[in-house]
Amino acid sequence: SQTIHQWPATLVQPVGSPLSLECTVEGTSNPNLYWYRQAAGRGLQLLFYSVGIGQISSEVPQNLSASRPQDRQFILSSKKLLLSDSGFYLCAWIQGWATGELFFGEGSRLTVL
């Protein structure tokens, strides 16, 4: 069966420090992968999506970047975190829209101090 994992689950980072969040999908191949961010009490904002290895589309200009070094691995990074980067980050995947469902990881809660 297909599963999706994110880590770390929580982290507290100082302003200006780097960031790396990792997401891996198991049990499927060539999924579409997504990074969303949810600020406190808000909806989900799409940050990046990827339809294949090395293919990244950015939705919102910011100091974050994403990479897809392997088919089932999606990484969210930053060289220097800002206070506004705090939030709940969710990785998600879908095999195809005909199936209807977007599968989410457990989420990574980032606090920038």
Added chain:
Amino acid sequence: AQKITQTQPGMFVQEKEAVTLDCTYDTSDPSYGLFWYKQPSSGEMIFLIYQGSYDQQNATEGRYSLNFQKARKSANLVISASQLGDSAMYFCAVSGYALNFGKGTSLLVTP
């Protein structure tokens, strides 16, 4: 660009009663999907129900049903026989190349 509107930031319902959570959307895509997700305080996103834009009948999944009115671009979620465990944030979403989410409705079920 798609726009999803959930006009109810917070809702209260008594246990065992039904509740309707509103969602309207705007999209220029001729074919699309409508989704509802539940997010409890733990943060996980739980898929509840899906409706395709060309589906003739309203989708149902157990106690959840989607009241789809295509001409009005409305996709309301109806939860029947509310339970205390239904207390959570609820998000409506519309598919494009990704899922685009509304801002959510916080539902509190009281005894």
